[in-house]
Amino acid sequence: MSKLSGIAASAGIAVARAFILEHPDYTITKTSVNDVEAEVEKLNKALEQSRAELQNIKARTLAELGEKKAEIFESHLLILDDPELITPVIDKIRSEAVNADFALNETASQFVAMFENMKSAYLQERAADMRDVTKRVLNHLLGITYISPAEISEEVIVVAQDLTPSDTAQLNRTYVKGFTTNIGGRTSHSAIMARSLEIPAVVGTKNVLSLVKAGDLLIVDGLSGDVLINPSEEEVAEYTRKQEAHNLQIAEWKKLRDEPTVSKDGKHVELAANIGTPNDVTGVLDNGGEGVGLYRTEFLYMGRDKLPSEEVQYNAYRTVLESMKGKPVVVRTLDIGGDKELPYLEMPKEMNPFLGYRAIRLCLDRQDIFRTQLRALLRASAHGELRIMFPMIATLTEFRAARELLLEEKAKLREEGKEVSDNIQLGIMVEIPSTAVLADQFAKEVDFFSIGTNDLIQYTMAADRMNEQVSYLYQPYNPAILRLVKIVIDAAHAEGKWTGMCGEMAGDSTAIPLLLGLGLDEFSMSATSILPARSQIAKLSAAEMKEMAAKALQMSTAEEVAALVHSSTK
Numbered sequence: 391m392s393k394l395s396g397i398a399a400s401a402g403i404a405v406a407r408a409f410i411l412e413h414p415d416y417t418i419t420k421t422s423v424n425d426v427e428a429e430v431e432k433l434n435k436a437l438e439q440s441r442a443e444l445q446n447i448k449a450r451t452l453a454e455l456g457e458k459k460a461e462i463f464e465s466h467l468l469i470l471d472d473p474e475l476i477t478p479v480i481d482k483i484r485s486e487a488v489n490a491d492f493a494l495n496e497t498a499s500q501f502v503a504m505f506e507n508m509k510s511a512y513l514q515e516r517a518a519d520m521r522d523v524t525k526r527v528l529n530h531l532l533g534i535t536y537i538s539p540a541e542i543s544e545e546v547i548v549v550a551q552d553l554t555p556s557d558t559a560q561l562n563r564t565y566v567k568g569f570t571t572n573i574g575g576r577t578s579h580s581a582i583m584a585r586s587l588e589i590p591a592v593v594g595t596k597n598v599l600s601l602v603k604a605g606d607l608l609i610v611d612g613l614s615g616d617v618l619i620n621p622s623e624e625e626v627a628e629y630t631r632k633q634e635a636h637n638l639q640i641a642e643w644k645k646l647r648d649e650p651t652v653s654k655d656g657k658h659v660e661l662a663a664n665i666g667t668p669n670d671v672t673g674v675l676d677n678g679g680e681g682v683g684l685y686r687t688e689f690l691y692m693g694r695d696k697l698p699s700e701e702v703q704y705n706a707y708r709t710v711l712e713s714m715k716g717k718p719v720v721v722r723t724l725d726i727g728g729d730k731e732l733p734y735l736e737m738p739k740e741m742n743p744f745l746g747y748r749a750i751r752l753c754l755d756r757q758d759i760f761r762t763q764l765r766a767l768l769r770a771s772a773h774g775e776l777r778i779m780f781p782m783i784a785t786l787t788e789f790r791a792a793r794e795l796l797l798e799e800k801a802k803l804r805e806e807g808k809e810v811s812d813n814i815q816l817g818i819m820v821e822i823p824s825t826a827v828l829a830d831q832f833a834k835e836v837d838f839f840s841i842g843t844n845d846l847i848q849y850t851m852a853a854d855r856m857n858e859q860v861s862y863l864y865q866p867y868n869p870a871i872l873r874l875v876k877i878v879i880d881a882a883h884a885e886g887k888w889t890g891m892c893g894e895m896a897g898d899s900t901a902i903p904l905l906l907g908l909g910l911d912e913f914s915m916s917a918t919s920i921l922p923a924r925s926q927i928a929k930l931s932a933a934e935m936k937e938m939a940a941k942a943l944q945m946s947t948a949e950e951v952a953a954l955v956h957s958s959t960k
């Protein structure tokens with residue numbers, strides 16, 4: 391047995407065999423072929439192999455997960471046999487004398503584009519099916535052996551160099567019991583998503599991928615950050631007991647689901663959740679979320695090969711607003727860049743992507759992209775309590791420019807006779823130090839602030855949030871960070887506005903007493919952190935925490951602050 395330590399990224403313990411996830415290369419080049427019939431034959435063979443594979447998966451899914459889930463594969467089989475797709479591919483091979491993979495890819499892309507532009511959400515989803523089927527056939531044509539994360543069908547722990555946010559979104563909770571990666575930190579987006587999927591995860595182990603072979607037995611302890619490779623029977627028993635104790639604790643927290651969040655001395659705060667997709671709303675409600683404090687819309691732009699249309703976006707935003715049944719939903723406009731890439735935008739490679747062309751900077755430049763999103767949001771506002779916020783605001787000029795575009799689109803929609811709510815609060819993320827320092831000026835023009843500590847800490851401490859080598863500098867309790875947080879909260883309150891926090895710090899049990907003391911109004915976190923936070927706040931006195939926070943602001947190191955919190959809240 392060997393044991394390594396990484397960063398505990400998502401709570402819980404998993405015991406299962408290792409599944410190594412590596413990404414295939416789907417670069418397709420157009421080549422001319424002499425024997426077109428041999429190429430058609432190649433295509434037919436790949437279709438046949440894909441059919442057999444799908445029939446197998448369908449039968450297994452039907453037996454294990456039921457009819458509803460198996461229907462997906464039935465629709466994939468229908469696509470595979472659809473002459474409207476296959477005939478043009480064969481025609482292309484014959485008329486242009488090109489390779490089968492190229493002909494298939496070109497033809498399927500046209501269908502994907504067509505489906506994506508359809509009005510109905512049902513037909514839009516067919517685009518994803520078409521993409522999946524195409525990849526499956528391409529695997530056979532290109533000789534790639536690849537099981538996508540979505541297809542894993544036995545209990546495993548996924549081991550990877552890193553997981554992209556879209557890999558993580560595809561993980562099937564029924565089978566993927568946990569994951570562990572070489573790189574990443576607690577605030578990398580795959581870690582954040584693991585928490586919303588409630589999959590135990592340990593990231594940033596540096597070398598798990600080189601130490602583990604497919605099929606090795608693993609224990610991933612997302613509570614302590616340990617990974618055990620080929621543990622003994624006693625160790626498996628010990629960790630199973632630890633997991634059971636954790637489950638009991640969760641059951642205890644669940645009792646607070648429908649309770650308000652109130653401190654021991656009667657101060658109310660709001661606990662909201664961070665989500666990445668409309669599917670996450672179930673987890674928010676199950677965990678007693680009082681709203682959505684951050685909807686990261688960029689996931690809607692990922693895992694596809696072109697920008698989502700206004701209709702696709704409108705449907706997603708509307709679904710979230712309706713499912714939250716009148717509770718507030720803060721939607722963040724597109725925050726792409728940093729660790730979130732969109733291959734189809736072909737953005738230039740940058741030396742410092744986290745300091746580069748991203749988020750609002752890109753949106754103000756690519757107004758076509760931004761205006762489409764704003765229109766979709768404004769239309770969705772008629773269906774719930776929508777709040778909009780802009781990410782990565784560094785100057786008031788940026789905020790004003792973004793607000794201007796929003797107002798223009800609102801006026802246009804009204805002229806078109808579309809319904810738009812009159813009560814949309816408009817706020818910004820405070821995640822750049824310049825904005826925190828100048829919060830008094832911003833507070834005159836925004837309706838609210840949401841402090842994005844994941845980025846605010848990395849920019850204040852000059853420590854990349856993705857880099858485990860400098861993770862010691864990632865210090866939420868550093869008095870420098872606390873002072874910035876205080877500046878923002880006080881500036882908002884002076885103008886009668888509210889301040890939330892949607893960075894991971896808002897759900898951190900050592901930070902919560904400090905934030906309560908500093909007067910934070912809304913805490914937005916992974917859904918699974920909400921009930922532990924509610925339970926913790928109920929035991930704290932806001933007045934005492936205010937005194938404690940005042941002391942913390944005068945301290946000189948993060949360690950001193952952490953020690954103060956632990957001794958004051960024992």
Ligand code: PEP
Pocket residue numbers: 577684686725821841842843844845846892893894
């Ligand atoms: C943040 O920076 O704190 C934040 C919530 O945004 P993201 O993690 O998506 O950068």
Ligand code: MG
Pocket residue numbers: 781821842844845
């Ligand atoms: Mg951020």
